[in-house]
Amino acid sequence: MDEVGQSRPAGTLINTPDITPDELQLAVRNHSMPLEALRYDITPVGLHYLLIHFDIPVVDASSYELSVGGHVRRQLRLSIDELMARPSTTLAVTLECAGNGRARLHPRPMSQPWLCEAVGTAEWTGTPLAPILEEAGVLDGAVDVVFTGLDRGVQGGVDQHYERSLSLEDAVRAEVLLAYAINGRPLPPQHGFPMRLIVPGWYGMAHVKWLRAITVIDQPFAGYQQARAYHHRMSDGDSGAPVATILPRALMVPPGVPDFMSRTRFVEPSTQVIEGRAWSGRGTIVSVDLSADGGASWMPTTLHDPRSPYAWCGWTCEWDATRPGEYELCVRAGDAAGNVQPLDQSWNVEGVENNAVQRVRVVVGSLADRQVPADSR
Numbered sequence: 001m002d003e004v005g006q007s008r009p010a011g012t013l014i015n016t017p018d019i020t021p022d023e024l025q026l027a028v029r030n031h032s033m034p035l036e037a038l039r040y041d042i043t044p045v046g047l048h049y050l051l052i053h054f055d056i057p058v059v060d061a062s063s064y065e066l067s068v069g070g071h072v073r074r075q076l077r078l079s080i081d082e083l084m085a086r087p088s089t090t091l092a093v094t095l096e097c098a099g100n101g102r103a104r105l106h107p108r109p110m111s112q113p114w115l116c117e118a119v120g121t122a123e124w125t126g127t128p129l130a131p132i133l134e135e136a137g138v139l140d141g142a143v144d145v146v147f148t149g150l151d152r153g154v155q156g157g158v159d160q161h162y163e164r165s166l167s168l169e170d171a172v173r174a175e176v177l178l179a180y181a182i183n184g185r186p187l188p189p190q191h192g193f194p195m196r197l198i199v200p201g202w203y204g205m206a207h208v209k210w211l212r213a214i215t216v217i218d219q220p221f222a223g224y225q226q227a228r229a230y231h232h233r234m235s236d237g238d239s240g241a242p243v244a245t246i247l248p249r250a251l252m253v254p255p256g257v258p259d260f261m262s263r264t265r266f267v268e269p270s271t272q273v274i275e276g277r278a279w280s281g282r283g284t285i286v287s288v289d290l291s292a293d294g295g296a297s298w299m300p301t302t303l304h305d306p307r308s309p310y311a312w313c314g315w316t317c318e319w320d321a322t323r324p325g326e327y328e329l330c331v332r333a334g335d336a337a338g339n340v341q342p343l344d345q346s347w348n349v350e351g352v353e354n355n356a357v358q359r360v361r362v363v364v365g366s367l368a369d370r371q372v373p374a375d376s377r
C-alpha cells in the first residue's frame with residue numbers, strides 16, 4: 001500500500017488493485033458520465049465528462065483575445081465578439097478521453113483512473129478554423145498548428161501551458177471548430193470558457209480548452225502533451241504511436257436497479273429492452289452486439305441514426321430476462337473501417353485507447369427475496 005499523501009509521478013505503474021490517494025484526488029476533480037445518462041442523445045452539460053490537467057483558469061471575456069500567429073503572413077488578434085460575429089456552425093460531437101478504460105488495466109498506469117464512462121455528446125457551436133488560418137495567410141513550409149491553453153502546470157517534470165497540435169492538413173478540415181457554446185449556452189468554466197477547439201472524431205486531448213493562441217510552425221511540434229504524452233507504448237523506451245482518432249466503443253444503460261456499492265443490477269424476471277450508445281472516430285458504427293453470457297454468444301442490436309457523423313448512435317435490443325439467475329451483459333461495437341472492440345483489456349504504458357467491452361453484472365430474480373452477492377465490492 002501507498003503511504004497516504006505520498007506522491008507517485010504519472011507514468012508509474014501500480015500493481016495493487018487499491019486506488020491511491022493521488023488517483024482519488026484526480027478522480028474527484030474529473031468526473032465521468034453516469035451510465036444512465038446514455039439515455040440522452042445530447043448529454044446535459046453537468047453530466048458530460050470532465051478532464052482538466054491543471055487548474056481551471058478564470059477568464060475575463062471582455063479582455064480575452066485569441067492570437068493567431070507564427071508562420072503566417074499576418075498575425076491576428078481576435079476578441080470574443082469578433083469570433084462570435086464570424087459564420088457559425090453547430091455540430092453534435094461525441095468526446096471521449098483517450099484514457100477511458102485505464103483503471104481496468106493491470107498493472108494500472110498512474111493517472112486519472114477512468115472505468116469506461118469518460119464520454120459525452122454535446123452540441124458545440126463555434127466558427128470554423130480554416131477560414132481564420134486562411135485570413136492569417138499560412139506560409140509555405142508550414143507543418144503543424146499549435147493550440148495553447150491558458151492553463152499552466154507541471155507534468156512529467158515539465159512546466160507547461162496545456163498545448164496540443166494538429167498537422168496543417170487536419171487543422172483545416174471543415175469540421176474543426178473554435179467553439180464558444182455548448183448545448184446552446186456559453187461554455188462553462190470547466191469546459192473551456194470562453195473558447196475551445198473542437199476536433200470531431202479525435203480523442204479528448206486534441207480539443208484544447210481556454211484557447212489563448214494558435215501558432216503555425218514549420219517543424220513538428222515537440223510539446224509535452226504532443227510528443228511525450230498520449231502515445232500508445234508497450235514499454236518506457238518504446239517511441240510508440242501517437243493517439244489520434246477514437247476507437248469504437250459501445251456502452252449500455254445498465255438495466256434494473258443497482259446495488260449501492262457494487263453497482264450489481266437487480267432485474268425482475270421480464271423481457272428487458274437494453275439501450276445504449278456507440279461511437280467511433282474512425283468510421284460509421286456498423287454493428288453493435290449484445291451478450292448475456294459474458295461474451296460467449298452474441299445477438300445483434302438495432303442501430304438508430306446519429307445526430308451527426310461525429311456523434312454517437314443509439315442502439316436497442318430486447319433481452320429475454322425471464323429466467324432467474326446471474327448474467328454478465330456485454331456490448332461490442334464495430335465500425336465501417338473494420339475496427340471491433342476487443343473482449344480483453346488492451347494494456348499499454350499510459351493506459352490509452354483501451355476500448356475493451358463493457359461488462360455489467362445482472363441478477364435476475366424477485367427483488368423481494370434477492371440475495372446480495374457475497375462478492376459485492
Ligand SMILES: Nc1nc2c(c(=O)[nH]1)N[C@H]1C(S)=C(S)[C@@H](COP(=O)(O)O)O[C@H]1N2
Pocket residue numbers: 048049050051052053054095096097098148149150151162190191192203204205206207208209210
Ligand atoms: N487547456 C486544456 N485543454 C484540455 C485539457 C486540459 O487539461 N487543458 N484536457 C484535455 C483532455 S485530456 C480531455 S479528455 C478533454 C476533456 O474535455 P471536457 O472536460 O470538456 O469533457 O479536454 C482536453 N482539453
Ligand SMILES: [Mo]
Pocket residue numbers: 051096097098099204205
Ligand atoms: Mo483526456
